[in-house]
Amino acid sequence: MHKFDEKASKILLNVLSHTIERFSYDPPTLDYPKSVGFFEKNAPCLINELGNSIDTVFDQFKNVLEQSIISVDSPRNLSFIPAAPTKASMIFDLVVSAGSLRGESWMESSGAVWAENQVIRWIADLVSFPESAGGCFISGGTNGNLSALVVAREEFRKSNPDNNLKLAIICSDQAHSSVKSVAKIMDCEVIVVPTNEKYQLKASLISHEMNSNVKYSNLAVFAVVATAGTTNLGVIDDIDSVASYTEKNNYWLHVDGAYGGAGLLSPKVRNLYKGIEKANSFIVDPHKWLFAPVDCAAIIYRDESMAVEAHSQKASYLDVLHENDEGCNPSDFAFHLTRRARGLPLWFSLSIYGVKEYRESVEHSLEVANYAADKIRTLPYLNLFMDPVLSIVVFERLNWSWENYNAWSKEQLRNQLCFVVPSVIDEKPVLRFAFLNPETSNSMVDEILQSLG
Ligand SMILES: Cc1ncc(COP(=O)(O)O)c(C=O)c1O
Numbered sequence: 103m104h105k106f107d108e109k110a111s112k113i114l115l116n117v118l119s120h121t122i123e124r125f126s127y128d129p130p131t132l133d134y135p136k137s138v139g140f141f142e143k144n145a146p147c148l149i150n151e152l153g154n155s156i157d158t159v160f161d162q163f164k165n166v167l168e169q170s171i172i173s174v175d176s177p178r179n180l181s182f183i184p185a186a187p188t189k190a191s192m193i194f195d196l197v198v199s200a201g202s203l204r205g206e207s208w209m210e211s212s213g214a215v216w217a218e219n220q221v222i223r224w225i226a227d228l229v230s231f232p233e234s235a236g237g238c239f240i241s242g243g244t245n246g247n248l249s250a251l252v253v254a255r256e257e258f259r260k261s262n263p264d265n266n267l268k269l270a271i272i273c274s275d276q277a278h279s280s281v282k283s284v285a286k287i288m289d290c291e292v293i294v295v296p297t298n299e300k301y302q303l304k305a306s307l308i309s310h311e312m313n314s315n316v317k318y319s320n321l322a323v324f325a326v327v328a329t330a331g332t333t334n335l336g337v338i339d340d341i342d343s344v345a346s347y348t349e350k351n352n353y354w355l356h357v358d359g360a361y362g363g364a365g366l367l368s369p370k371v372r373n374l375y376k377g378i379e380k381a382n383s384f385i386v387d388p389h390k391w392l393f394a395p396v397d398c399a400a401i402i403y404r405d406e407s408m409a410v411e412a413h414s415q416k417a418s419y420l421d422v423l424h425e426n427d428e429g430c431n432p433s434d435f436a437f438h439l440t441r442r443a444r445g446l447p448l449w450f451s452l453s454i455y456g457v458k459e460y461r462e463s464v465e466h467s468l469e470v471a472n473y474a475a476d477k478i479r480t481l482p483y484l485n486l487f488m489d490p491v492l493s494i495v496v497f498e499r500l501n502w503s504w505e506n507y508n509a510w511s512k513e514q515l516r517n518q519l520c521f522v523v524p525s526v527i528d529e530k531p532v533l534r535f536a537f538l539n540p541e542t543s544n545s546m547v548d549e550i551l552q553s554l555g
Contacts, residue, residue, distance in 0.1 A: 112156055117196075120160075125189060129176055129177050131169075131518065132518050133169050134172060140170075144166045172515075175187060176521070177541035177543070178520045178546060179521045180521065180535040180542070182536065185393075185394075186540060190450055191394050194450040195447040197446075197450075198443055203443040203446065205443030205446075206439060206440055207423045207433060208430060210423075215430065218443060218445035221400075221448055222236065222400060225400055229366065229378055229384050229402065231379060232404065234405045234406065235402055237406060237409065237435050237436075238401060238432035238433075238445075239398055239400055239432070239444045239445035241399065242387065243280060243358065243387045244280040246399045247281055247356070247358060248280075248437055250382075250385065251271060251325055251327075251354075252412055252413070253383065253403065253412040255290075257408055262322065265322050267321055268290070268322065269289075270323045270324070271290050271293070272295060272308055272326040272353075273292060273294065273303075273327040274296075274302075275294050275297055276303070276329060276337060277329055281327050291321055293312070293318060296311070300337065302338070304339070309347070323353055324354060325353055326348050327358055328357050328381075330358065331360075331362010334494070334496070334534065335491070336491050336493060336536075338362060338365075340377075341381070342376045343377070345380035356381065356382065357381040357385075360399065361387065361390050361391060361536075363384065363391075364391035364464050365464060366378070367457070367460060368465050368468065371468065384402050385399060385400065391464060392448065393448075393460065394451070395447055398445065406430070410434045415433070467538055470493070470537045470544060470547060471492070471494065471537050472490065474490075474547045477551055483555055484554065485500060494535065496527060496532050496535075502531070508524060511524060519549060522535060
């Protein structure tokens with residue numbers, strides 16, 4: 103028996119009992135980062151010629167490393183865009199990892215692709231995309247934005263072969279940082295359109311910006327990115343008007359719903375997404391507000407064949423993968439080749455718990471956000487920045503500087519009360535709660551707000 107196999111059953115038992123123990127924490131502890139000096143002392147390098155005992159390595163992980171990783175699934179983690187993977191999805195992720203389940207092609211992974219595609223279709227139906235729609239699961243929203251905009255660029259090149267102007271993407275001043283990174287990789291300009299008083303992008307604002315600067319006439323715009331749930335404020339752009347604008351100008355419309363796309367599940371906010379069905383491409387990150395573990399984002403194109411044309415890798419050793427006359431190859435839909443079957447944990451969990459549970463979990467976050475906003479309005483030392491649109495609440499602590507916010511943030515993480523970091527809006531420091539975890543309660547919000555008094 104190979105040495106790894108002799109050890110495998112003990113490792114598995116350790117991992118399972120550790121996982122069961124972690125699941126028994128209600129809720130999981132937040133934990134906090136440690137210094138390099140701490141790791142030098144407590145986590146010496148274990149990589150050597152002969153290896154170590156399982157206990158030595160696992161103890162270092164459990165007692166030092168893991169406790170220095172802030173738990174993204176703690177209901178007290180309200181920073182950035184946290185996550186709250188379901189237990190079913192986390193457990194099934196073990197199966198995907200333990201089986202090293204790949205999902206790049208129909209030939210190699212038809213069962214995985216079949217199940218993942220059911221979820222892709224479910225998301226496409228939430229968007230009201232037509233039958234021609236299709237896509238795949240990728241590592242994150244950043245890759246989703248890249249993959250979508252590459253398809254947009256290729257489509258533009260096909261219909262404008264003689265246009266040699268520098269390419270440009272339009273987005274709002276609230277669009278995610280990844281749009282600028284993608285433009286850099288693609289060597290495109292970004293035309294940043296200032297949003298309105300509600301921090302929304304609208305067609306009239308794009309037209310105004312385009313008419314305001316002659317330098318834009320030297321650019322070949324090929325795509326507009328609208329955001330369905332901005333990262334800082336959770337605002338949904340006026341997608342319907344932006345869709346009319348892109349239709350009129352023959353531009354690609356990409357909707358970034360990495361965070362907020364999950365809100366499509368709730369009839370309470372569904373009308374805010376009006377026009378999304380006209381998008382050419384859409385992303386949502388199930389590893390954010392659809393309760394899947396990292397790394398799981400979904401990219402869906404209105405017409406999947408355009409993505410295949412742009413992304414399918416060609417080589418003699420891959421020809422055999424393209425000879426199937428049924429099924430599809432997820433590797434053809436984005437900038438990747440080998441991929442884990444990362445959609446399966448979501449497929450498993452969604453199939454076990456049912457859509458209703460997902461809808462209610464999303465709506466719980468909307469309710470806690472409204473509760474927090476109402477409470478903030480009543481506290482004299484706080485100022486609500488704006489009414490929440492989805493599940494992000496932004497507010498100021500009167501008379502506090504960036505340093506005050508940071509000191510409070512660090513102290514509360516140390517106290518394990520919450521992980522809430524400051525952000526900046528309109529050059530002002532603010533505090534920001536991102537509610538995604540169905541276990542975050544009103545009483546936790548009360549405790550956090552009290553600590554600011
Ligand atoms: C609106 C939006 N788009 C894109 C991204 C990037 O997603 P990822 O971190 O999965 O690459 C984020 C991340 O927070 C986001 O909020």
